Amino acid sequence: MNWIVIETSEINSETSVLVTGPRHEHIKNILKKKEGDLVQVVIPNVGNFRFQVIRLAENETVLKEVEVLPRELSPLSIECFFSLPRPQTTKKILHLAGAYGIESVFFFATETKNKEYWTSPVYTKEGSDLLFTGMSQTGNCQMPKVHMGKNENWKTFLESYTGTVQILDRVGTNEIEILREQGNATNQQLFVFGPESGWKESDWEFFERLSLNTVSLGNINLRTEFAFSSLLYFLFKN
Template identity: 55%
Template sequence: MNWIVLRKEELDPTKTVRFSDHRHHHIKTILKKKQGDSVQVVLAEEGNYLFKILQITETETIATEEVTLEKTFDPISIHCFFSLPRPQTAKKIFHLAGAYGVKSLSFFATETKNKEYWTSPIFNKEWKEWIDTGLSQTGNYLLPDVHFGRYENWKEYLKSWKANVIVLDRMGINDFKNQNELNIKPKDDLFVFGSESGWKENDYHHFRENKYLTISLGKINLRTEFAFASLLYDLFKS
């Protein structure tokens, strides 16, 4: 944890905050901070700051805003769709989305997915905590919009998208390295990650019928979280 993540509602009117949870433990035990020291803070949706520690005890850290830091991290503001992943995979997706500053995440149960995944705590309450782990790693302060399409038709959702729909598939006829030639606009387009078992033939028919781009990240099978990381890396370096 390089940054302490904070929500605006945790601050009192004097911009002072009390930490008594895992963040206090991290400040005291891992960072070994003392009264008068400063810690790096991500204030979600606001920015990056240094907070000065006013008091630190066995059970609590009290800190106040000291300095506003200049923005140094450029988020990857993209929209991504996932065929409902396994909860353990979802943890990694939320972490990466928080780390890179992804604009939005949409989760849908396509026909091949286990709908029981919806009952996992990851998709009901823990997802915010996993996003925070990404913020705490890189200093990104922008939170993704998260959409859970539990009762929606995923194909209709794709059809309603206002910009390009880009299906990521190892059999894609286009190479993502040629994104400029393909007129891809990462901040507007929707990147679609399928289930690890692959798309069905009627799915490919739907993609062709609606003229979606089918892009390959490489000719090997990748687990969803690795495919997501690969896309983020390609966009980050470009």
């Protein structure tokens, strides 16, 4: 954790904030800050800051804003769709989404997925904390929007999407480099990650009917979180 994430609702009228729990422990025991020292702070959807440690007690820290910093990184203006991953995989996805600052993450249950995954805390109450974990690592200040399409049809969603839809698959007709050649990497795009077992024949027929682009990240089978990481790395470096 290189940055401390603080929400605007925590900051009082004097631009100070009282921090307890894991963030306090991190400031005290990991960063080993003392009163008067400075810490880097991320305020989601606001920016990057430097706060000073005003008071450091046994169970709490009081921080006060002293400086506005330039944005640590430019977020990726992309959206990503995932075919309801295993909860442990989703934790990694949300961490990466927070670290890179993508615009939106969508979770939908395609026909082959285990609907019981929806009952996991990662889909009900842990999402924001996992995004914050990623943001605290990189200093990204754009909070990704997370949409849980629990009772929605994923094909209807894709049909209604107004931007460019990129279907990711090992056997996609276009290599990922084509995005750079076409200059599309900054347009509104939805990257669709399917089930790790692969798309069904009826899915491919659906994609063809909508004339959707298919993109390959390479000729090897990747687990969802590794494929997502590969895509983010490629887009971020370009």
